Amino acid sequence: MSRRRDPLRFLSPERYEKEPPAALVGRFDVRSGDRVLDLGCGPGFFSDALLDAAMPGGALAVLDASEEMIEAFMAHSPAAAAARTVTAKVPPVPFDDASFDFVWAAHVLHEFDPLPVVLAEVFRVLAPGGRLVCVDWAPVPTEHGPSLSKRIRPEAAAEFLKEAGFERVKWGAIGREKYYVRGVRLT
Ligand SMILES: C[S@@+](CC[C@H](N)C(=O)[O-])C[C@H]1O[C@@H](n2cnc3c(N)ncnc32)[C@H](O)[C@@H]1O
Numbered sequence: 518m519s520r521r522r523d524p525l526r527f528l529s530p531e532r533y534e535k536e537p538p539a540a541l542v543g544r545f546d547v548r549s550g551d552r553v554l555d556l557g558c559g560p561g562f563f564s565d566a567l568l569d570a571a572m573p574g575g576a577l578a579v580l581d582a583s584e585e586m587i588e589a590f591m592a593h594s595p596a597a598a599a600a601r602t603v604t605a606k607v608p609p610v611p612f613d614d615a616s617f618d619f620v621w622a623a624h625v626l627h628e629f630d631p632l633p634v635v636l637a638e639v640f641r642v643l644a645p646g647g648r649l650v651c652v653d654w655a656p657v658p659t660e661h662g663p664s665l666s667k668r669i670r671p672e673a674a675a676e677f678l679k680e681a682g683f684e685r686v687k688w689g690a691i692g693r694e695k696y697y698v699r700g701v702r703l704t
Contacts, residue, residue: 625653
């Protein structure tokens with residue numbers, strides 16, 4: 518398998534050192550007891566930190582369009598034994614209304630098509646009070662990441678969240694290369 522297609526490229530020691538997943542997840546408000554969805558989980562770089570943050574009492578579901586990614590998640594993530602795994606391309610988001618309290622979408626916002634439909638679906642599967650956090654690549658030249666033409670400006674991402682119904686929408690920089698955008702489903 519070429520390096521580009523190898524799911525394990527997302528689990529490199531360099532990445533763990535550069536951006537420890539628990540440190541980034543810890544910047545956001547995953548709460549004990551939360552039902553968490555890791556949307557576009559890949560091989561699970563953030564999944565274990567998300568599950569830990571939801572403990573005690575929480576639950577984790579992971580979803581990815583790629584069978585190879587889900588297989589790598591099953592083989593390598595410490596969260597695999599506890600997580601519900603789903604292989605599906607969104608949209609639609611294949612869960613019932615109000616199934617989650619927290620949705621995490623890292624490095625995948627720029628891949629969703631059509632993005633407004635995916636965000637409306639994420640809004641639907643969140644319970645009132647539920648939160649969405651997206652992390653993605655900033656529109657600046659970087660060594661890794663998607664082409665600049667695919668990247669979404671954080672201001673535009675924030676508008677997409679608002680249009681999907683999210684409130685308290687905020688975005689901020691994560692270093693020079695990335696940003697987060699978050700919102701809440703209030704009712
Ligand atoms: C760049 S990887 C990020 C993986 C992980 N979130 C991380 O930060 O390490 C993007 C992942 O999103 C998945 N993906 C892309 N489009 C998707 C879609 N429409 N539905 C579900 N998964 C998707 C890809 O298969 C890939 O595993």
